[in-house]
Amino acid sequence: MIEIRNLEKSFGDLRVLKGMSIEIPKGQATGIVGPNGTGKTTLIKTILGLVKPGSGEIHVNGIKLNGNFEYRKDIGYMPQVARYPENMRVNELLEFIKGLRDQEAVYEEELIDQFSLRSELEKPLRTLSGGNRQKVGATLAMMFNPDILFFDEPTAGLDPQSSHKFKQRVQKEKENGKTVIITSHIMSELEQLVDHVIFILDGKIRYYGSMKALLEESREERLEAAIARMMDTTGEEPVQKEENGSLLMTKKLETA
Amino acid sequence: MKNLTHIIKNEWRTLLRGKWVAGYALIFLVLTDSLLRFGGGGAETLLSLSNVMLLFVPLVSMIYGILYIYQSREFVELLLIQPVNRSVLYWGLFLGISTPLMAAFMLGAALPLGWHGILMLDGASSFLVLALGGVLTLIFASLGFVLGLMFYEDRIKGFGFTIVIWLFLAILYDGLVLMLVFAFGQYPLERFVIAVSMLNPIDLARILVMLEFDISALMGYTGAVFSRFFGSATGSLTAAGMLGIWLAVPMWWGLRVFKRKDF
Amino acid sequence: MKQTACIFFTVLIFMTAVSSIEAQITVSQDGEHSSIAEAVSMAMPGDTITVTEGIYREHDIRIKKPLTLVGEGRPVIDGGDNGYIILITADSVTVSGFEIINTGRSYIRDYAAIMIEKASDFVIEDNRLDNVFFGIYLAETNRGVVRNNHVESYDRREASSGNGIHLWNVKNPVIENNRVTGMRDGIYLEFAENARIMGNISNDNNRYGLHYMFSNGGVYYENTFRRNGAGVAVMYSENVDMKNNRFENNWGATSYGLLLKDIRNSTIEGNRFYRNTTAIYSESSSNILIRRNDVELNGWAVNIKSSSARNRFEENNFIENSFDVRTDSPRNNNHFEGNYWSAYEGYDLDRDGIGDVPYRPVSLFSIIIDRQPESLILMRSMFIRLLDTAERIAPVLTPKTLFDEKPKMTRIQ
Numbered sequence: 001m002i003e004i005r006n007l008e009k010s011f012g013d014l015r016v017l018k019g020m021s022i023e024i025p026k027g028q029a030t031g032i033v034g035p036n037g038t039g040k041t042t043l044i045k046t047i048l049g050l051v052k053p054g055s056g057e058i059h060v061n062g063i064k065l066n067g068n069f070e071y072r073k074d075i076g077y078m079p080q081v082a083r084y085p086e087n088m089r090v091n092e093l094l095e096f097i098k099g100l101r102d103q104e105a106v107y108e109e110e111l112i113d114q115f116s117l118r119s120e121l122e123k124p125l126r127t128l129s130g131g132n133r134q135k136v137g138a139t140l141a142m143m144f145n146p147d148i149l150f151f152d153e154p155t156a157g158l159d160p161q162s163s164h165k166f167k168q169r170v171q172k173e174k175e176n177g178k179t180v181i182i183t184s185h186i187m188s189e190l191e192q193l194v195d196h197v198i199f200i201l202d203g204k205i206r207y208y209g210s211m212k213a214l215l216e217e218s219r220e221e222r223l224e225a226a227i228a229r230m231m232d233t234t235g236e237e238p239v240q241k242e243e244n245g246s247l248l249m250t251k252k253l254e255t256a
Numbered sequence: 257m258k259n260l261t262h263i264i265k266n267e268w269r270t271l272l273r274g275k276w277v278a279g280y281a282l283i284f285l286v287l288t289d290s291l292l293r294f295g296g297g298g299a300e301t302l303l304s305l306s307n308v309m310l311l312f313v314p315l316v317s318m319i320y321g322i323l324y325i326y327q328s329r330e331f332v333e334l335l336l337i338q339p340v341n342r343s344v345l346y347w348g349l350f351l352g353i354s355t356p357l358m359a360a361f362m363l364g365a366a367l368p369l370g371w372h373g374i375l376m377l378d379g380a381s382s383f384l385v386l387a388l389g390g391v392l393t394l395i396f397a398s399l400g401f402v403l404g405l406m407f408y409e410d411r412i413k414g415f416g417f418t419i420v421i422w423l424f425l426a427i428l429y430d431g432l433v434l435m436l437v438f439a440f441g442q443y444p445l446e447r448f449v450i451a452v453s454m455l456n457p458i459d460l461a462r463i464l465v466m467l468e469f470d471i472s473a474l475m476g477y478t479g480a481v482f483s484r485f486f487g488s489a490t491g492s493l494t495a496a497g498m499l500g501i502w503l504a505v506p507m508w509w510g511l512r513v514f515k516r517k518d519f
Numbered sequence: 520m521k522q523t524a525c526i527f528f529t530v531l532i533f534m535t536a537v538s539s540i541e542a543q544i545t546v547s548q549d550g551e552h553s554s555i556a557e558a559v560s561m562a563m564p565g566d567t568i569t570v571t572e573g574i575y576r577e578h579d580i581r582i583k584k585p586l587t588l589v590g591e592g593r594p595v596i597d598g599g600d601n602g603y604i605i606l607i608t609a610d611s612v613t614v615s616g617f618e619i620i621n622t623g624r625s626y627i628r629d630y631a632a633i634m635i636e637k638a639s640d641f642v643i644e645d646n647r648l649d650n651v652f653f654g655i656y657l658a659e660t661n662r663g664v665v666r667n668n669h670v671e672s673y674d675r676r677e678a679s680s681g682n683g684i685h686l687w688n689v690k691n692p693v694i695e696n697n698r699v700t701g702m703r704d705g706i707y708l709e710f711a712e713n714a715r716i717m718g719n720i721s722n723d724n725n726r727y728g729l730h731y732m733f734s735n736g737g738v739y740y741e742n743t744f745r746r747n748g749a750g751v752a753v754m755y756s757e758n759v760d761m762k763n764n765r766f767e768n769n770w771g772a773t774s775y776g777l778l779l780k781d782i783r784n785s786t787i788e789g790n791r792f793y794r795n796t797t798a799i800y801s802e803s804s805s806n807i808l809i810r811r812n813d814v815e816l817n818g819w820a821v822n823i824k825s826s827s828a829r830n831r832f833e834e835n836n837f838i839e840n841s842f843d844v845r846t847d848s849p850r851n852n853n854h855f856e857g858n859y860w861s862a863y864e865g866y867d868l869d870r871d872g873i874g875d876v877p878y879r880p881v882s883l884f885s886i887i888i889d890r891q892p893e894s895l896i897l898m899r900s901m902f903i904r905l906l907d908t909a910e911r912i913a914p915v916l917t918p919k920t921l922f923d924e925k926p927k928m929t930r931i932q
Contacts, residue, residue: 463896
């Protein structure tokens with residue numbers, strides 16, 4: 001259960017979050033979409049405690065965030081970029097995080113097998129492929145069996161097989177009643193994994209509701225098209241400053 | 257406390273496995289050993305060593321501190337989203353990375369001093385030079401940390417400031433002091449130059465070295481303030497105390513920045 | 520005639536017997552003789568007086584005939600702060616094994632524990648002198664030995680303390696293995712000819728450890744002078760030989776390891792100067808050979824005034840002195856050659872052990888200090904080192920002709 005009320009955040013003169021209020025109930029799988037630079041990452045980082053809110057309140061499982069840290073026991077996070085100390089071995093990293101969290105790593109073995117990491121355990125992290133490092137990240141996020149799971153562009157670096165395995169795993173977590181929050185530029189992936197969508201544009205929430213409702217409302221078959229239509233109707237072009245992902249998305253939206 | 261030691265131990269393990277810190281220790285080992293082999297006696301070696309130390313330890317430590325922040329961004333963020341207090345994390349990371357560098361200098365220099373017998377012969381002087389190098393390592397590593405956290409997104413700026421700060425404290429500062437001394441030569445300046453020197457940690461370390469090795473020259477100075485300051489324990493104690501403040505302030509500052517920072 | 524001759528021989532034999540059986544007189548606190556002065560006055564020339572353990576409160580013991588005065592179990596002669604304690608005015612007197620304490624103090628008379636005046640061939644040996652105004656005082660003596668004595672006093676003021684071993688107008692004295700502490704001058708010589716001063720330790724005296732005035736042809740070897748108010752001064756003398764001494768920790772604005780004033784034709788060799796404010800100070804001195812000394816960790820290794828000329832500094836080790844040479848003149852009248860200077864930054868491409876570029880021992884910083892003493896606080900800073908190096912490459916303010924053309928690359932053993 002995550003409750004956000006009137007969350008605002010500025011970096012210097014740049015207003016990134018312009019007043020957001022959301023309630024994500026327990027057990028809901030939610031996708032956060034929106035072009036880059038519109039506040040998606042900042043929103044997640046604020047919930048994780050990496051960024052301090054400018055104003056507004058966040059409650060996670062009923063605990064108000066005020067620089068405290070205990071609430072993060074219930075959160076697992078898989079970052080977009082997985083970079084670790086070069087000389088550390090995979091098993092050392094797992095042990096290290098285990099020592100920090102002081103929780104039982106109930107799914108450790110299961111995840112290692114599921115992601116075929118067993119042969120990598122003794123290797124230094126610098127020798128791992130990008131995909132394997134992503135899988136280590138996924139393992140770290142899920143092994144303590146937290147209630148809330150954040151995945152930031154989870155499948156970006158994964159090969160199709162691993163991607164498939166990952167999605168299977170997320171499905172299972174959903175079935176176990178976990179709150180799952182995913183950001184992704186790949187709309188088809190979101191269609192598979194989530195049933196609620198938060199669409200953020202320019203620091204504000206433009207849509208928050210079930211995927212089904214969104215598709216019905218926009219009379220579209222696919223999420224991608226629905227989002228594109230929504231951007232048209234709001235009449236605002238997303239501010240584009242960065243390349244790759246963001247541009248790609250804009251193109252997708254335009255061609256849709 | 258458990259988490260603190262856990263983080264420190266982890267940093268030690270990964271750093272000791274890396275070649276960087278070992279290489280740094282080796283440089284000081286070879287340097288000190290060759291100074292002893294080709295330079296002659298204890299005082300001569302210790303003074304050469306302290307010259308190198310005063311110049312390079314601050315630079316290396318600062319670069320090391322800032323480089324750690326830049327290289328470990330994702331890892332630090334991974335740790336920040338764990339249920340761990342930020343202060344604990346800060347101290348764990350800082351002590352975890354700065355103490356191996358400190359140990360590298362101290363051990364690297366101490367071993368040759370040991371096997372050439374200087375440690376026994378000039379124990380107090382050796383200890384002073386080693387300890388000052390250690391303290392400077394901590395001070396400048398934490399300054400590097402602060403710079404890395406403050407210029408988290410702009411590495412060019414971060415490194416730029418590092419070089420400028422080093423150049424200023426290690427060389428230019430004393431030039432400015434000399435200029436002021438000559439500009440205001442007709443006024444009594446003793447208190448002023450002492451106060452000004454106390455503001456620069458490299459000068460503080462240098463003054464402590466000077467008090468150890470050049471006390472006979474300092475005693476040749478006739479001014480009352482200098483004589484009182486250098487002639488008693490006051491000089492050493494004040495300089496050591498100021499160095500302690502210099503140790504505390506950047507660390508505390510780094511902690512403050514780390515606790516408030518948006519990553 | 521025969522009878523006369525017989526009597527004459529008998530008397531002669533008798534007399535020889537008397538003089539050869541030297542009398543032994545024992546002074547003890549509860550014995551027949553309890554006063555040293557009394558024993559001295561009744562003794563015959565050549566007698567030995569043995570003084571046993573105990574405290575004898577006496578002063579002004581005048582020895583006017585050849586006597587041997589021996590203390591057994593180190594008896595104490597306590598002068599009770601009155602005048603001289605032992606005064607020797609006869610030749611061939613020996614005083615040994617005593618503890619002599621509490622002389623008088625005066626601004627007019629030089630009260631000493633042992634005063635030897637106009638005498639020769641004396642031996643003052645193995646005595647401990649404590650809380651005395653002057654210790655052992657030699658005036659107008661010839662030959663004589665002062666050996667293994669220990670002189671100590673506690674007056675910290677220069678004006679009201681006396682000298683430990685004081686020599687005035689003496690010839691051929693030997694001062695050996697004594698220890699002097701807390702006096703005005705440890706060993707003082709004025710008009711002493713051919714003095715031999717060896718193996719003494721003179722430390723923590725209020726003024727000079729050794730003070731050498733108008734004394735030609737002397738030698739001092741293997742002495743240690745430590746923490747004296749003003750170090751060692753050698754003045755107005757010729758042909759002085761100073762070898763293998765140690766000058767250590769003489770600190771202060773007017774303190775020198777060795778101060779030379781008006782000295783000519785002398786040698787300073789094999790000495791060690793360690794942690795003095797100024798190791799060697801030279802004024803109006805000439806033709807001195809300063810050779811193979813170790814000059815280490817002093818404030819200034821050499822301070823040579825322009826009045827000094829034709830002195831030679833050869834094969835010395837100048838190690839980590841704050842400043843190597845200081846001088847008050849842009850010209851140089853002395854010669855530096857083949858020394859080792861730890862501050863030398865030159866190179867030796869032909870590998871002959873001699874640096875290929877000359878070393879300039881007067882640093883720019885020492886000139887800066889003379890002009891603006893507060894800049895002393897910048898000593899050993901990187902900025903100052905850069906300035907010094909620049910000046911050494913292209914001298915502007917430092918004496919252009921003062922350099923060591925053959926600086927050694929390694930320490931001279």
